[in-house]
Amino acid sequence: MIQTDNVVEKMSSDIAVIGSGPGGAVTATLCAEAGHNVLMIEEGPHLPLDSAAHFSHQEMLQKYRGGGVGLALGRAMIAYVEGRCVGGGSEVNRGLYHRTPGVILERWRREFAAEGLMPEALAPHFAACEATARVEFLPGDAPLMSSRLADGARALGWEAIEAQRLFRYGGPSNEGRKQSMSETFVPRFLRAGGRLIAETRVSRLRHSGGKWHLTARRSREGGPARQVEITAENIFVACGAVMTPSLLRRSGIKRNIGNSLRFHPMLKAVALFDTEVNRSDDLDPVHQIKAFEPRFSMGCSFSKRPTLALAMTAHPEHMRLVESDWKRMGIYYVQNMSAPAYVRNLPGFRDPLVVLRHDPAQLAELAEGLKRLCEALFAAGAVRVFPGVEGYPVLHSPSDIAKLPDTVRGTGSSLTSVHVFSSCPMGEDRSKCATDSFGRVQGAEGLYLADASLLCGPTMVNPQGTVMAIAHRNAMHAIERRFH
Ligand SMILES: Cc1cc2nc3c(=O)[nH]c(=O)nc-3n(C[C@H](O)[C@H](O)[C@H](O)COP(=O)(O)OP(=O)(O)OC[C@H]3O[C@@H](n4cnc5c(N)ncnc54)[C@H](O)[C@@H]3O)c2cc1C
Known part of the structure; x- marks a missing residue:
């Protein structure tokens, strides 16, 4: 049984990024490098890439x-x-890489009215990610x-x-x-002054007094669990395509959330x-x-x-x-x-x-x-x-x-x-999209999504490259607009 300390740890930041997979790690890095005080919160442990043999039982555990x-x-x-660790799926996957095919982007533009998804507009974002996570x-x-x-x-x-x-x-x-996140973007995030807390699961989000309040629980192996309360002006949810809609729905945010999860x-x-x-x-x-x-x-x-x-x-x-x-x-x-x-x-x-x-x-x-x-x-x-x-x-x-x-x-x-996406699609078609074309949740101030849940549909190819490039583009968009 997990014991819970009565102690409540309190933290605050300009920006909280929940989840440290490809979407979260890229987003947190850009925000920290833009001079913001950023906290990245990850449910799983922070382990070296080679803490267990690839595809072994131990790695799965x-x-x-x-x-x-x-x-x-x-x-x-x-x-x-x-994946459930610092770096998310990038730590356990094979890293097979593609940029998003034009035919898929064209479908997303047509069916979801998603703006700015031309291959030439995304190319600099792919290139920027590839400069850090080498291909x-x-x-x-x-x-x-x-x-x-x-x-x-x-x-x-x-x-x-x-x-x-x-x-x-x-x-x-x-x-x-x-070139997993723990080898690439996470160290870059830390070098930029970002703070990372692992083994901490966010269970609820609440907006009041112009700030987001996150309730989380930190459970280090062997130690007592601690309640953590975090406040931030802006938050990026990047818990992966299954857990992002789960967290949002548990927090009462449900419009077009979790109705369209897709697999390969x-x-x-x-x-x-x-x-x-x-x-x-x-x-x-x-x-x-x-x-x-x-x-x-x-x-x-x-x-x-x-x-x-x-x-x-x-x-x-x-x-x-x-x-x-x-x-x-x-x-x-x-x-x-x-x-x-x-x-x-x-x-x-x-x-x-x-x-x-x-x-x-x-x-x-x-x-x-x-x-x-x-x-x-x-x-x-x-x-x-x-x-x-x-x-x-x-x-x-x-x-x-x-x-x-x-x-x-x-x-x-x-x-x-091994590929999940599209549970909270982005775009301007408000009848089916959870966010605008750049990941901002409809009707929620300072709340963004930044992971595979944003993709409008399956990528057909291995998706991590797309997740990173979209996160890169959307983070730059939010930073340039000062989160307004
Ligand atoms: C075995 C495997 C093989 C794959 N092979 C490839 C491949 O070769 N090429 C490719 O392109 N893609 C591959 N993928 C898919 C790729 O890894 C994913 O598309 C990518 O990791 C998705 O990134 P993400 O940021 O959306 O979410 P994730 O990588 O899933 O990261 C989400 C993170 O959020 C954390 N989290 C969840 N809920 C909470 C919470 N409440 N509080 C705090 N933290 C939370 C999770 O623990 C997780 O670490 C593979 C995936 C797997 C699992």
Whole structure:
């Protein structure tokens, strides 16, 4: 049981930024560098990037929300994960990087009347973020399990690319360092005089007397929990696309908040190749197939032995292959854009309920994507493909692909997601937007959103670059206007 001290710690600042993921860290840095007194508040712990091995059980316990268990409920269910530590998702992700595609920005301008989202207007903001959180291609040849996917795609006449990563390669075996927030923007924020308090969860916001009052609880491991009360003139909420609407709704701010959360739902397949493609010291795979975007996209997943074992759970009778043949195996994914989901708080529960609407067309599209992915894997030299859906057959040749169903039921644990956004979209269409085009919450003085919840819809590509560039643009906009 957590004990609570009677002591109430009081703090104040010009600006409070809640959440230290890519959105929060970029925003807090710009505000601190503009000379404001800024406090960044993070629920999770402040740990070094390498406090646990990447994608290990220990990392999930240290740095993921709920130890890596998040579930969107509905007729189809999505198991999703989010970071919960200083740096948020940037600490645990693979750092695959893209600028927002023009076709997506055009959709957001058209459907949400979002202003200023032309690629050329955003370019300086991407460039500014990339100057601090560096983006690089692999320094040499990609791991074979990665380039094989591209070879398969090209053999079928489909476009495939090597994606960049938020990474600085270097060192004896080019192991380099990921450019997470704790390595980039958080140190820059601290150098600018910003204050960071970790292990502190904000539970409510209240506006009175021209100021925001935040109620929070600080719970250091092993010590008693303390109540913290923070006052600030302006606040940026950047708790991530699920927790931002939860905090706002709990504080009575509900207009277009938490009604339109979207995911990139993902299906995986394991390929067994004719030759070795996977080595324990391989760098992360980076190839992606672009030919079917914006309907669905495909790529390679982290494929070390424990993750291979997890990916093979739909085929327990073949699990021993992971022991004997992991060097010939790789994990691949296809993902598309989910239907909207609601985020709602339940009395007595700490974390919110996420309910996904049913969209048969989206599930059928994903099933089609899985078939195309299997085609690419056979064209790449796979001798067997194990679709990551319980009850699906093992495929031995391209002709077996016809045995796969034309839709996905999504009732088991097959649908997963690491990309969440759009729960509080920005734009000038007041019928569906939570904020104006620059993240200022409608009808609330001095309240801004600064994370993935602002995005008008799925990005189709890996979203962190978009989250950072939009946060950069919006923070500059607010600073230039002196928060009016
Ligand atoms: C496993 C994984 C792999 C991914 N791979 C990629 C990839 O390769 N490329 C890519 O572009 N994207 C990837 N993503 C997605 C990317 O990490 C997110 O889009 C990005 O982190 C979102 O940034 P954000 O600022 O919106 O929120 P987050 O990064 O989620 O940060 C929000 C922070 O707010 C904190 N918080 C929440 N509630 C409170 C509260 N009440 N009080 C105080 N603090 C609070 C959280 O603890 C968290 O640290 C991946 C994500 C995961 C989880």
